[in-house]
Amino acid sequence: DAGITQSPRHKVTETGTPVTLRCHQTENHRYMYWYRQDPGHGLRLIHYSYGVKDTDKGEVSDGYSVSRSKTEDFLLTLESATSSQTSVYFCATGDTDNEQYFGPGTRLTVT
Amino acid sequence: AQKVTQAQTEISVVEKEDVTLDCVYETRDTTYYLFWYKQPPSGELVFLIRRNSFDEQNEISGRYSWNFQKSTSSFNFTITASQVVDSAVYFCASGGSNYKLTFGKGTLLTVNP
Numbered sequence: 134d135a136g137i138t139q140s141p142r143h144k145v146t147e148t149g150t151p152v153t154l155r156c157h158q159t160e161n162h163r164y165m166y167w168y169r170q171d172p173g174h175g176l177r178l179i180h181y182s183y184g185v186k187d188t189d190k191g192e193v194s195d196g197y198s199v200s201r202s203k204t205e206d207f208l209l210t211l212e213s214a215t216s217s218q219t220s221v222y223f224c225a226t227g228d229t230d231n232e233q234y235f236g237p238g239t240r241l242t243v244t
Numbered sequence: 245a246q247k248v249t250q251a252q253t254e255i256s257v258v259e260k261e262d263v264t265l266d267c268v269y270e271t272r273d274t275t276y277y278l279f280w281y282k283q284p285p286s287g288e289l290v291f292l293i294r295r296n297s298f299d300e301q302n303e304i305s306g307r308y309s310w311n312f313q314k315s316t317s318s319f320n321f322t323i324t325a326s327q328v329v330d331s332a333v334y335f336c337a338s339g340g341s342n343y344k345l346t347f348g349k350g351t352l353l354t355v356n357p
Contacts, residue, residue, distance in 0.1 A: 178344060181343075181344060
């Protein structure tokens with residue numbers, strides 16, 4: 134295991150409120166990723182980071198922002214949550230061997 | 245861009261049957277990596293295997309085996325003598341030089357006692 138934790142593990146929030154999900158790793162991996170998992174879509178990349186303060190968009194980045202101020206933490210922010218962002222969010226970390234290791238997931242419900 | 249197709253949405257077998265999960269990939273990278281992950285009902289994603297594009301040797305790990313064929317762009321996963329504990333969603337993924345993975349939509353495997 135890559136020592137990846139996500140917080141919170143479950144969250145219910147209302148439409149229009151800001152939400153921040155946190156991913157923390159203890160493996161000193163360079164790369165970090167945020168995915169969402171929805172039925173029928175598998176895992177889709179939201180944003181990723183290839184170093185401190187270096188981030189880039191994935192395939193479903195609209196409505197999300199990220200920040201990485203130190204190696205071990207990668208934050209995902211929904212500025213104004215919408216019902217379409219109800220999903221399970223997974224963080225992953227990896228290094229130069231291309232392997233990715235996943236956190237336990239966060240189940241987010243936007244009502 | 246990479247693309248991964250898992251044509252089998254759901255498979256149901258009886259315990260002790262062998263089952264093969266199909267994965268077809270598309271990539272323009274000359275060096276790429278292929279992966280399988282398992283997601284049991286508890287929800288976590290478990291890394292199973294990584295294969296490099298320059299290594300077509302098949303791999304066996306206990307009841308699990310993987311068949312990598314570049315000629316057909318396939319990376320199939322076989323479970324021999326399936327068990328109820330193998331019930332899960334299995335994801336195939338591919339990655340290239342940009343350290344991003346593209347996942348297939350997954351195959352739900354149900355092993356019935």
